[in-house]
Amino acid sequence: MGEWTILERLLEAAVQQHSTMIGRILLTVVVIFRILIVGIVGEKVYEDEQTMFICNTLQPGCNQACYDKAFPISHIRYWVFQIILVCTPSLCFITYSVHQSAKQKDRQYTFLHGPYIDHGHGPSRKLRNLNGILVHPDPKDEHECLETKEIPNAPRGLTHASTKSAKTRRQEGISRFYVIQVVFRNALEIGFLAGQYFLYGFNVPAMFECDRYPCVKEVECYVSRPTEKTVFLVFMFAVSGICVVLNLAELNHLGWRKIKTAIRGVQARRKSVCEVRKKDLLHLSSLPNLGRTQSSESAYV
Secondary structure (H helix, E strand, C coil), X not given: CHHXXXXXXXXXXXXXXXXXXXXXXXXXXXXHHHHHHHHHHHHHHCCCCCCCCEECCCCCCHHHHHHHHHCCCCHHHHHHHHHHHHHHHHHHHHHHHHHHHHHHHHHXXXXXXXXXXXXXXXXXXXXXXXXXXXXXXXXXXXXXXXXXXXXXXXXXXXXXXXHHHHHHHHHHHHHHHHHHHHHHHHHHHHHHHHHHHHHHCCCCCCEXXXXXXXXXXXXXXXXXXXXXXXXXXXXXXHHHHXXXXXXXXXXXXXXXXXXXXXXXXXXXXXXXXXXXXXXXXXXXXXXXXXXXXXXHHHCCC
């Protein structure tokens, strides 16, 4: 049960800051109706599934062959595999968001604290690199930040604008990755839902008829707790269906709006880059033509 607790904490970290209310409801469904029920109830229901699968024959190997035909994959193992794969996109999102947050903190620290150059010469060995000029810092402001130093002819608000722009880009990247992981998670939910239907259907019969080798004739095999397993199977179908609906609702609530915002942001950045290039070209064209000097022009007179 400790492994499920670790997974639960990781999922809570995934939706703590960036998820919507629908995402939090989905986390509750995944944690309570899947992890806890499969981890606590499912193990008790399916602990004797193979030992109590009895066929009316003494042929060696017939019981195992018929059990493999009746249950190609055990219910409980199929659901554990489903939980792990469905939670994988959320775990990838955790890794990405933590990495982006760490990068943002490193950028802020690098910007706030000026680089020092150590020459190893006595008390004045620390030199501050300020705009390409090495200066000796005063003792009283040795620990001051570079952003408190005013740069001549620097436009006001440039520092704040650049920091805000970097934060906006980081938030857009995290939002795009969140939408992508919701899409992949929903695709996995639909795939496992279809696989569960084709493997087991909606009913666990109390008796299987099997004529698989090495059985010499058709035998009848009996399943333990068929009604309880049928209820469990239908319940997991319902939980998977609810997760698919919640994923679609979250995409409708968050995904399409974020996709439109991301597309508009990319278009705005491209437009700003084009405007900067046009201004540079106009500036270059306005410069005087230095290719021909006055002496060369007088030579043609």
